[in-house]
Structures are given as C-alpha cells and as structure tokens.
Amino acid sequence: MDQTYKILVVDDEPDLEPLILQRMRRQIRANEYEFVFAQNGVEALEKLNADSTIDMVLSDINMPKMDGLTLLQQLPGVDPNLRAVIISAYGDMDNIRTAMNRGAFDFVTKPIDFDDLKITISRTLEHLAEWREALSSRDQLVALQNELSIASQLQQSILPKNPPVTDMYEVSANMEPARNVGGDFYDFFNLDEQVGLVVADVSDKGIPASMFMMSSRTALKGAAIGVGDPEKVLEEVNNQLHQDNPTFMFVTLIYAVFNPDSGSLTYSIAGHDPPMLVSADGTVTELPLTKGVALGIAPDIVYTQETVELAPGDTVVLFTDGVTEAMNANNEQFGLTRLADVFDGNSPESALAANEAVFECVRNFAGDAPQSDDITCLTLRRP
Amino acid sequence: MEFSHDRSGDTLVVTASGRVDGSNASDFLESLQGMFDPGDQRIILDLGGLEYISSAGLRVLLMAAQNLDRQSKSFSICSLTEAVGDVFRISGFDQIINVFPSVEAAKQG
Numbered sequence: 001m002d003q004t005y006k007i008l009v010v011d012d013e014p015d016l017e018p019l020i021l022q023r024m025r026r027q028i029r030a031n032e033y034e035f036v037f038a039q040n041g042v043e044a045l046e047k048l049n050a051d052s053t054i055d056m057v058l059s060d061i062n063m064p065k066m067d068g069l070t071l072l073q074q075l076p077g078v079d080p081n082l083r084a085v086i087i088s089a090y091g092d093m094d095n096i097r098t099a100m101n102r103g104a105f106d107f108v109t110k111p112i113d114f115d116d117l118k119i120t121i122s123r124t125l126e127h128l129a130e131w132r133e134a135l136s137s138r139d140q141l142v143a144l145q146n147e148l149s150i151a152s153q154l155q156q157s158i159l160p161k162n163p164p165v166t167d168m169y170e171v172s173a174n175m176e177p178a179r180n181v182g183g184d185f186y187d188f189f190n191l192d193e194q195v196g197l198v199v200a201d202v203s204d205k206g207i208p209a210s211m212f213m214m215s216s217r218t219a220l221k222g223a224a225i226g227v228g229d230p231e232k233v234l235e236e237v238n239n240q241l242h243q244d245n246p247t248f249m250f251v252t253l254i255y256a257v258f259n260p261d262s263g264s265l266t267y268s269i270a271g272h273d274p275p276m277l278v279s280a281d282g283t284v285t286e287l288p289l290t291k292g293v294a295l296g297i298a299p300d301i302v303y304t305q306e307t308v309e310l311a312p313g314d315t316v317v318l319f320t321d322g323v324t325e326a327m328n329a330n331n332e333q334f335g336l337t338r339l340a341d342v343f344d345g346n347s348p349e350s351a352l353a354a355n356e357a358v359f360e361c362v363r364n365f366a367g368d369a370p371q372s373d374d375i376t377c378l379t380l381r382r383p
Numbered sequence: 384m385e386f387s388h389d390r391s392g393d394t395l396v397v398t399a400s401g402r403v404d405g406s407n408a409s410d411f412l413e414s415l416q417g418m419f420d421p422g423d424q425r426i427i428l429d430l431g432g433l434e435y436i437s438s439a440g441l442r443v444l445l446m447a448a449q450n451l452d453r454q455s456k457s458f459s460i461c462s463l464t465e466a467v468g469d470v471f472r473i474s475g476f477d478q479i480i481n482v483f484p485s486v487e488a489a490k491q492g
Contacts, residue, residue: 201438203438203439203441203442204438204439204442205405205439248442248445248446248449249442250438250441250442250445252438252474270475271473271474271475271476272473272474273473289473292475293474293475293476293478293479294438294441294474294475294476297445297479298479301475301478321437321438325437372404372405373405373437
C-alpha cells in the first residue's frame with residue numbers, strides 16, 4: 001500500500017486501544033495504517049466530522065450514548081464512501097445481521113482474533129481503494145475498457161480468501177474472470193457451528209453490475225446470519241434487491257448451509273444450475289433443482305430448499321454457467337456431461353483437488369478459444 | 384442475431400434467431416423496441432431459431448416485458464428450443480414471462 005489509511009476504532013472498553021496499537025505496530029510503523037479512537041458513537045461522529053481523512057470505521061455494538069448500530073445509520077450522512085466493520089459478540093447473530101443490513105462491509109467477533117482482524121481490515125481497504133477508483137473513473141467518463149477493468153478489480157476485492165479446511169469439512173473456491181464480461185462471485189462464512197456457501201452470477205458487466213454484486217453479497221450475508229433456512233434467506237434477499245433495482249439487474253445463485261456435525265447440506269437455488277454431488281465411490285449425480293427465480297426481478301417469490309446428507313468422502317460441486325458454457329474452437333460447449341465426466345469413477349481426494357480438476361478440464365477443453373464468461377467453482381468435501 | 388416481424392391487427396409476432404449474449408444484448412433490445420408500434424397490443428416473440436441466450440439476453444427480455452406491462456400490453460415468448468427452454472426453466476424466467484409452445488398457442492393464450 002502506498003498510502004496511509006486512517007482507521008477510526010470505536011469501543012468503550014479501554015483495553016482495546018493499547019491492544020490494537022501493540023498488535024498493529026508493524027503496520028503503524030510502516031505507515032500503512034493510522035488509528036484514531038473514540039469511546040462511543042457520539043464521539044465517533046465528532047471525530048469523523050472534524051477529520052475528513054478517515055477511511056474506515058471499526059466499531060463495537062454495545063456502547064453508552066450512541067451504540068454501533070445507530071452510528072452505522074449516521075455514517076452515510078458524514079461520508080457515503082466510508083466503510084465500516086462491526087465488532088460483535090460471538091453468536092450475536094441478530095445484531096450482526098442488523099449491522100449488515102445497515103451497510104456494514106463486514107464483521108469480526110469477540111474475542112478478537114487479530115489475524116482475522118488484519119485480513120478483514122486489509123480486505124475492506126482493498127475494496128475501498130477499488131471503490132474510489134470506480135467513482136473517480138465514473139466522474140471522468142473514462143473508456144469502457146477502463147471501467148471494465150476497475151469493475152473486475154472490485155469483483156476480486158469482495159472474494160474471501162483462505163477457504164476453511166478442517167477435519168470436519170474442506171472448502172475450495174476459485175473464480176477465473178473473463179476479459180470483458182462477467183459478474184461471478186463466491187462467498188463462504190461461519191454461521192455459529194455451520195458454514196454458509198454461495199456461488200453467484202450477476203447478469204451484467206461494468207461498474208453498476210459490480211455495485212449490484214456488492215449489494216447482493218451484503219444482503220445475502222446479512223440475511224444468512226439472521227434468517228437461518230436458505231429458502232427464507234433467498235426470499236428476503238430477493239425482496240431487498242427488488243426494492244431498488246431500476247435497471248432490471250438480477251443475480252442467479254446457490255446458497256447452501258453445511259452442518260459439519262451431522263454432514264447435512266441444505267441448499268436453495270435462485271435461477272442457477274443445481275450443484276453436483278460426487279459420492280465417495282465416484283458416482284456423480286446432479287442434485288435436484290429447487291423452486292425459485294433469479295434474485296431481484298420480481299417481489300414475493302417463493303423459494304424452496306433441499307437437504308442432502310454428505311457421507312465421508314462425498315464432494316459437492318457448485319459452479320456457474322461459465323463452466324458449462326465454456327466453448328472450444330469448434331463452438332461446442334463444455335456442458336454438464338463433461339463436468340460429470342471429470343469425476344465419474346474418480347472421487348477427488350480433497351476439495352482443492354476437485355476444484356483444480358474442474359478448472360484443468362475446462363482449460364484443456366477450451367484450448368485457445370477466448371473465454372467469454374467468468375468461470376467459478378466452489379467445492380465442499382466431507383473428509 | 385436476425386429478426387423478422389409480422390403484424391396482423393393489433394398482434395405483432397417477432398421472430399429472432401441466432402445467439403444473444405453480452406456482446407449483442409443491447410443491439411437486441413434496440414432492434415426489438417424498434418419494431419414495436421404504438422398500436423400493437425399483443426407482442427409475441429418467436430424464439431424457435433434461437434440457439435443460445437445468456438443472462439444479458441434474459442435481462443433484455445425482462446426489460447421489454449416490464450416495459451410492455453407498464454403500457455398494459457401483453458408480451459409472451461414461444462417455441463423455445465430445448466437448450467433455451469432449459470435456460471428459462473433454471474433461471475425461473477418461465478415464471479415471470481409467459482412461455483407458450485407455439486405461436487398459435489401464444490395467440491390463443
């Protein structure tokens with residue numbers, strides 16, 4: 001990073017300030033980050049109003065005078081381009097959800113894991129940098145090509161890194177962007193003892209589509225945290241996205257929740273290809289499609305969900321149509337059959353191996369033919 | 384992408400063939416809207432010759448459908464090939480836009 005980012009930390013616990021200064025001393029000394037502190041929402045607003053160079057807010061929820069959730073509501077009035085990360089008690093899903101709905105970019109839970117906090121801060125700031133570039137290029141009405149390259153960086157900046165690999169479950173995810181079009185993204189996040197998984201495809205390209213992608217991601221994560229059942233989550237996200245969608249953008253996606261203890265995977269689909277199940281013995285099946293429509297185009301759609309029990313050694317493959325519609329030089333599509341053939345009789349040894357196998361087969365098939373759409377694949381394996 | 388159209392009374396049947404993806408979706412929208420007359424009350428889009436439609440193409444259909452709906456005009460599509468029919472079924476667009484097996488069925492629908 002070639003600029004110093006100023007981060008406002010808002011918490012009424014006096015211990016946090018010395019702890020942050022100590023744990024972040026390397027970043028502070030390298031002039032990457034500068035921290036300012038406030039004890040509550042009122043003081044935070046005073047500091048923000050007095051200092052327009054603050055880039056990001058890291059705020060606790062429960063504080064005297066003005067709490068973190070109220071502060072979040074006030075932030076757009078101070079500077080609509082501020083990004084906020086919320087610190088919340090572990091398991092306090094209601095508050096986290098409210099925070100995401102009020103525009104928080106992300107959250108970390110207490111007790112604070114500083115490695116996690118560092119990753120979250122750097123991802124938020126990376127996103128902020130792309131966002132600012134997008135805004136300035138929009139102001140300058142730059143060439144489409146440049147807009148698309150910024151949009152693709154915005155897209156990259158919302159993808160989480162370091163997918164979880166434990167004895168209970170393994171996740172691997174990859175997105176290979178197309179040069180010009182595409183709006184794929186994936187996400188994974190912890191939900192108490194479970195893990196939420198998302199693979200999505202936004203209908204358009206460019207900066208407006210990136211912004212729609214951002215809203216989709218935040219709305220989904222917020223709903224996932226509070227609502228529980230995938231079918232209800234999609235119902236809520238659909239209504240949220242539809243409310244403010246004058247340009248008829250939409251997103252197709254699969255949202256799945258895996259319970260590592262029981263091995264059950266519950267998923268709901270919004271206008272997207274269903275996942276593929278590769279059993280431990282190498283049998284490949286397409287999981288059933290659930291009822292639903294791409295998100296954002298019509299209100300009050302009813303979604304349904306399905307549950308599948310994963311046995312040890314089973315792998316589930318979530319993908320976008322960039323995989324199945326990848327073309328070779330003869331204008332043939334990769335298709336579902338070739339995707340199934342990747343694993344037929346050949347169960348993968350890890351989620352990562354499964355993911356790499358998909359990309360390798362698509363690449364070999366496509367050869368030198370230009371890639372016309374983003375290619376995304378997320379694999380979940382129960383070891 | 385190729386188009387033709389056939390008007391009888393207040394019904395306009397537009398036939399589209401070829402491929403619609405991100406590279407020609409905006410041309411698709413312009414061509415489509417250019418064919419509408421104020422007097423058309425019922426628009427039927429015959430996609431029998433359409434080989435492929437991407438999500439960008441679906442969005443154009445959605446815009447056209449909502450636009451016509453606002454003017455209280457009827458819009459339907461028909462004669463989908465299996466591949467295009469799958470796209471409509473999986474995306475759920477068959478629940479949003481009226482789909483008929485043939486032009487005749489669409490005229491009666």
